[in-house]
Amino acid sequence: xxxxFFLLLPLSIHAQPKTLQYEWRKISGPSQYKIVSPHSATTExxxxxxxxxxxxxKVTNKYGLSARDTMKVTVNPAANKSxxxxxxxxxxxx
Numbered sequence: 456x457x458x459x460f461f462l463l464l465p466l467s468i469h470a471q472p473k474t475l476q477y478e479w480r481k482i483s484g485p486s487q488y489k490i491v492s493p494h495s496a497t498t499e500x501x502x503x504x505x506x507x508x509x510x511x512x513k514v515t516n517k518y519g520l521s522a523r524d525t526m527k528v529t530v531n532p533a534a535n536k537s538x539x540x541x542x543x544x545x546x547x548x549x
Contacts, residue, residue, distance in 0.1 A: 474517040482525065484508030505532040 479493045485506040491499040500510070508528045515521040 476515045478513045478515075480511050480513075482509040482511050484528075500528070503528070503530045505530050 475496075477494055477496050479490050479495075479498050481488055481490070485504050485508065487502055487504045488500060488508065489502045490510075491501060496514075500508075506529075508530070509525055510528065511523055511525045513521055513523045
């Protein structure tokens, strides 16, 4: 599963995008996951398994002021697809 997220955070001092530092991290959830770009304003989460994850984005400006936002992501188990494999049609011979 692959997700793309970004969060908007208000900072009390207006900063140029180049002067901001970004840090994505997982706060809770299953141990299997990957944050593709943990130091970018936007990122992708991949290799997620069924469960509830909580991620945080921290943004810090050049003055050391920071803001954080969290998000909860619920990944549902894959739906079971009914398979016809293994099912045999019986023919009656009369």
